[in-house]
Amino acid sequence: MAPNDTLLASYPRSGSTWLRFLLFECVTGQPANFSSVDTYGSWKGPGVLPGGGRLISTHERYCDIDRKVVYLARDPRSIIMSEYRLRQRQGTADGDFDAFVPLFVKGKAGPFGSWNNHVDFWMSSPPSYRGHLHLVRYEDLRASPEECLAEIVVFLGMPVDDALITRAVDNNTLDRMRSKEDQAPPQKFKRARSREVRFVNQGLTQGWKTDLTPHQVGLIEQHTGPTLTRLGYELWREAP
Numbered sequence: 001m002a003p004n005d006t007l008l009a010s011y012p013r014s015g016s017t018w019l020r021f022l023l024f025e026c027v028t029g030q031p032a033n034f035s036s037v038d039t040y041g042s043w044k045g046p047g048v049l050p051g052g053g054r055l056i057s058t059h060e061r062y063c064d065i066d067r068k069v070v071y072l073a074r075d076p077r078s079i080i081m082s083e084y085r086l087r088q089r090q091g092t093a094d095g096d097f098d099a100f101v102p103l104f105v106k107g108k109a110g111p112f113g114s115w116n117n118h119v120d121f122w123m124s125s126p127p128s129y130r131g132h133l134h135l136v137r138y139e140d141l142r143a144s145p146e147e148c149l150a151e152i153v154v155f156l157g158m159p160v161d162d163a164l165i166t167r168a169v170d171n172n173t174l175d176r177m178r179s180k181e182d183q184a185p186p187q188k189f190k191r192a193r194s195r196e197v198r199f200v201n202q203g204l205t206q207g208w209k210t211d212l213t214p215h216q217v218g219l220i221e222q223h224t225g226p227t228l229t230r231l232g233y234e235l236w237r238e239a240p
Helices: 016-028 034-040 076-090 097-105 115-123 138-143 145-155 162-171 174-183 214-230
Strands: 006-010 055-058 069-073 133-137
Touching: 006 016, 016 034, 016 055, 016 145, 016 162, 016 174, 069 115, 069 138, 076 097, 076 115, 076 214, 097 214, 115 133, 115 214, 133 138, 133 145, 138 145, 145 162
Parallel strands: 006 055, 006 069, 069 133
Antiparallel strands: none
């Protein structure tokens, strides 16, 4: 990686696709689609940041870096539902949701480990200790996208263009993101077996309160409680 590269790090299903689309338009001034965003967010993408740096999206964890990091965090009680729906879409969901919950909270449902370990790694990383990590909560981004984007743009060392930010938000609403999903090249979603389950979900922030059972919430909070609290999320149920 080049010295001026910035990472956009997140745990899967945290809303990074939406944030990447928003930042692509804020940084380049061009309309975002799945092909263009993937090109600019890859390791081989062009430099669009000050000093020729790239904005590289990743779910991986790195232990030997000290560079700027935008870390997008989302409530795991929402992530777990989004992840399971994606598995259903891809035809890779083994068992029912009740069986998926303990696998998810123990970090055995995918290649990136547990949500709390992922968050704790980045919040305790060298960039975080040296003031080079900018934390964005997905829920705050949903509630105040223009304000959150302006803060990220400043962190990236770029001038804030309010009109550009507003246009980026307007161009990437839920309906427009789903339209872009429908227009994306077939290979983008080649693993998907059913388009009834969307890659772009509803973007809800509180849906878990009605969709999860008290037992499921308790199990999730039992494993993630300290990290939830660290990020300012409220615990909802007593651990079982």
